[in-house]
Structure formats: C-alpha cells, structure tokens
Amino acid sequence: MAIKARPVEAAFEAAKERYEELGVDVDRALERLAKIPISLHCWQGDDVVGFENTGESIGGGLAVTGNYPGRARNPDELRSDLNKALELIPGSHRLNLHASYAETNGQRIERNAILPEHFRGWIDWARDKKMGMDFNPTFFAHPKAADGRTLSHPDEQIRGFWIEHGIACRHIGASIGEALGTPCITNVWIPDGSKDTPVDRRWPRERLARSLDTIFAESIDPRFHRDAVECKLFGLGSEAYVVGSHEFYLGYALSRKKILCLDAGHFHPTEVISDKLSAVLTYLDEVLLHVSRGVRWDSDHVVTLGEELVAIAQEIVRGHYLDRVHIGLDFFDASINRVAAWVIGTRNMLRALLIALVEPIRRLQEYEALDNFTARLALLEELKTLPFGAVWDHYCLSQNVPVGLDWLAEVRSYERDVLSKRS
Numbered sequence: 001m002a003i004k005a006r007p008v009e010a011a012f013e014a015a016k017e018r019y020e021e022l023g024v025d026v027d028r029a030l031e032r033l034a035k036i037p038i039s040l041h042c043w044q045g046d047d048v049v050g051f052e053n054t055g056e057s058i059g060g061g062l063a064v065t066g067n068y069p070g071r072a073r074n075p076d077e078l079r080s081d082l083n084k085a086l087e088l089i090p091g092s093h094r095l096n097l098h099a100s101y102a103e104t105n106g107q108r109i110e111r112n113a114i115l116p117e118h119f120r121g122w123i124d125w126a127r128d129k130k131m132g133m134d135f136n137p138t139f140f141a142h143p144k145a146a147d148g149r150t151l152s153h154p155d156e157q158i159r160g161f162w163i164e165h166g167i168a169c170r171h172i173g174a175s176i177g178e179a180l181g182t183p184c185i186t187n188v189w190i191p192d193g194s195k196d197t198p199v200d201r202r203w204p205r206e207r208l209a210r211s212l213d214t215i216f217a218e219s220i221d222p223r224f225h226r227d228a229v230e231c232k233l234f235g236l237g238s239e240a241y242v243v244g245s246h247e248f249y250l251g252y253a254l255s256r257k258k259i260l261c262l263d264a265g266h267f268h269p270t271e272v273i274s275d276k277l278s279a280v281l282t283y284l285d286e287v288l289l290h291v292s293r294g295v296r297w298d299s300d301h302v303v304t305l306g307e308e309l310v311a312i313a314q315e316i317v318r319g320h321y322l323d324r325v326h327i328g329l330d331f332f333d334a335s336i337n338r339v340a341a342w343v344i345g346t347r348n349m350l351r352a353l354l355i356a357l358v359e360p361i362r363r364l365q366e367y368e369a370l371d372n373f374t375a376r377l378a379l380l381e382e383l384k385t386l387p388f389g390a391v392w393d394h395y396c397l398s399q400n401v402p403v404g405l406d407w408l409a410e411v412r413s414y415e416r417d418v419l420s421k422r423s
C-alpha cells in the first residue's frame with residue numbers, strides 16, 4: 001500500500017516548525033532544490049558497454065562487476081530504463097551521454113567520424129522531456145586505445161585519431177547544446193598511464209597538453225558548449241603513473257579557462273573532494289563533479305547518503321557555489337537492479353543537497369566568527385537528528401514521485417514486465 005499523503009504532510013508541518021525555530025526557511029530550501037539539475041550518466045544502464053557492437057572490452061582501467069539481469073542492449077531499452085528512473089526521482093535533471101552510445105543504424109562509423117546526426121535520437125528524447133544533456137568523448141574500449149594510451153600516445157597517427165575524436169565530440173556537444181537551449185558540458189577523460197614506474201613522465205604530459213590544445217583550438221559559443229577535463233590518480237593498469245593527474249589538469253584548466261572535473265573516486269582514499277571544492281574554486285570559475293563512491297579504490301559503487309556525500313553538498317551550498325558547480329554522477333554497478341541504482345544514487349545526491357539547504361548556515365557562521373566552537377559543534381551534531389526525512393518526503397509528494405520506499409515497488413514491476421524479458 002502506498003504511503004498516505006496526510007501523515008506525510010502532518011510530519012512535514014511539525015518538521016518545518018523545528019527548522020523555523022533555527023531560522024531556516026524550509027519552503028525556500030525546497031524551491032532551491034527543485035532548481036538543481038543532476039546529470040544522470042547513461043552508462044549505469046548498460047555497464048558502460050555502449051552501442052558500437054564491436055565486442056571490445058571496456059579497458060581503460062575501468063571495471064564493471066556483477067551480472068544482474070536486464071542490462072539495456074540498445075538505445076530504446078536504455079531510454080526506456082532512464083524514463084522509469086526519472087519518473088521516480090524528484091526534480092528536472094540532465095542526461096550525461098558517452099560518444100560510444102551513438103546511433104548509427106548498424107553502420108560502422110569510426111569514432112573520429114561521428115556526427116551530431118548520430119545522436120539525434122538522444123537529442124529528440126531529451127527535448128521531449130525538456131532536459132539538458134552533457135557529453136563525453138569515449139577514449140577507451142577501442143583497438144586504438146588497447147595499450148592504454150590515447151591523447152598522449154607517442155605514435156602520431158594514434159594520437160591524431162583521438163584528437164579527431166575529441167574535435168568531433170565538441171561539435172556534437174555544441175549541437176546538443178544549441179538544440180536543447182542549455183550548454184552541453186563535454187568532459188574529456190582519458191585512461192593514459194603506465195602500470196609500472198615509467199622513466200619518461202614528462203613527454204606524455206607535454207603531448208597530452210598539445211593534443212588538448214589542438215582539440216580545443218576552435219572556439220565554440222559558450223551558450224551552447226563548455227569544455228571540461230577530468231583528472232585521476234590511478235586506474236587498473238595505470239597504477240604507477242597517470243598522465244592526466246590532478247596537478248596536470250588543475251594547471252591545464254586554470255591556464256586554458258576550462259572546467260575542472262573532480263571525480264570522487266579519483267583521489268587517494270584518504271582524500272576527499274569536499275575539501276578540494278573551495279580550494280580550486282578560489283581560482284577556477286566552474287567545476288564539474290562526478291559524484292561516485294570508491295570502496296578502497298575507484299570502484300564506482302552507487303552513491304550512498306554518507307558523510308562525504310553530505311559534505312560535498314554542504315560545501316556547494318555553504319560556499320554559494322550552486323551556480324559554479326555542475327553535479328554529475330559516475331557509478332556503475334551491475335550487481336543490483338540498474339534502474340534502482342540510478343534512483344538510489346540520484347535521490348541520495350538530492351537528499352544530501354536538501355540536508356545542506358536546510359542548515360541554519362547563518363547561525364553556524366556566527367558561532368564560528370565568534371570562535372564559539374563549542375556551540376558550533378553542538379549545533380552541527382544536533383542537526384543530524386532533526387526531522388529532515390519528513391521534509392524530503394513532502395518534497396517527493398509535492399513533485400509527484402513516490403514517497404519513501406514506494407519507488408521500489410515500481411522498479412520491481414518494471415523488472416517483472418520489462419527487464420526480466422531481456423535475455
């Protein structure tokens with residue numbers, strides 16, 4: 001039986017009173033939450049396989065584990081799964097698509113020859129849903145990336161191929177942005193690195209910088225398109241050295257005025273991106289997030305409502321960065337229902353943002369300004385058990401999406417009627 005609206009609203013009114021006692025405007029917090037788009041990554045729905053049908057393994061130091069039935073095998077199935085997930089997530093969001101999800105009518109189109117027309121189906125789908133889109137060149141799962149090197153490759157022809165792919169993707173990103181009326185962020189992540197200690201750390205980085213400069217040489221109207229670059233500490237097979245490290249891309253983004261992408265799984269396990277946000281935003285205009293959950297390594301587990309997720313959201317809200325931080329997700333778990341994975345991860349991102357939005361920030365800041373660290377700690381701890389869940393339930397109700405765990409029943413019936421029929 002579905003959760004009833006009356007008790008949800010009664011709990012909300014009581015919760016609102018508790019927050020108002022602390023000076024929090026709950027209605028305004030909810031209005032702000034409704035305006036935050038999360039970019040949902042298409043690759044959770046099919047284990048990062050894409051639709052090129054080349055039989056290439058994922059490579060690039062990435063790994064997907066699990067064999068839960070129901071993986072989307074073609075664009076229509078993936079869009080259908082995304083539709084289901086989006087029905088269960090409050091608010092208006094975006095789609096983050098990889099180039100390997102091109103629709104080429106069975107024709108083999110090389111990655112350096114892909115065109116906006118190969119993404120028409122996605123653009124039309126997003127336009128119908130009034131959604132924006134983001135985009136990514138795919139520098140992995142390809143014979144020319146088989147040795148784990150692309151834009152930094154010493155072979156000029158291989159490097160040239162990937163440069164052409166990057167350029168093609170910027171054109172696709174620009175047409176997506178123009179068609180949908182909201183800038184498309186095209187994010188460059190490459191796997192390049194070395195398993196064992198390299199002798200030459202310098203020249204691959206010099207080559208990568210030159211390749212990126214060539215890719216970005218054409219200026220594109222920022223109303224349609226924005227460039228981002230994603231750093232990483234290590235991957236499977238690139239344990240000793242990653243060409244596009246954090247320092248490399250921080251310098252690149254700063255000197256070339258690009259958006260820096262911080263992936264929560266791309267740092268040493270004791271490092272957190274929540275602490276990096278205000279550091280890099282002191283100098284950079286904008287940041288793209290790949291919110292993920294690494295368990296011991298960059299394992300891309302589904303995002304849970306843990307301390308770091310809340311800290312990321314708090315940093316965005318407390319720092320007034322909502323218009324400078326673009327929030328995308330990056331996880332892929334094939335061991336559970338894939339639609340549920342999207343719903344759990346995205347609802348958690350939104351819940352973390354709501355927790356941050358209903359904080360009595362002014363009061364906390366006053367305590368801090370007065371060096372009243374006792375009251376700051378006491379209030380921060382008290383906030384953890386305030387009736388936030390009642391506010392979230394009301395938000396779901398007001399956005400016409402299932403309250404509480406009611407969404408799971410809908411995923412289960414979709415699994416029974418649709419996913420289980422896929423071989």
Ligand SMILES: C[C@H](O)[C@H](O)[C@@H](O)C(=O)CO
Nearest residue numbers: 043048136189263290330
């Ligand atoms: C599939 C994504 O582009 C990929 O996960 C990338 O963003 C990444 O994080 C690689 O580790």
Ligand SMILES: [Mn+2]
Nearest residue numbers: 230263290330
């Ligand atoms: Mn990422």
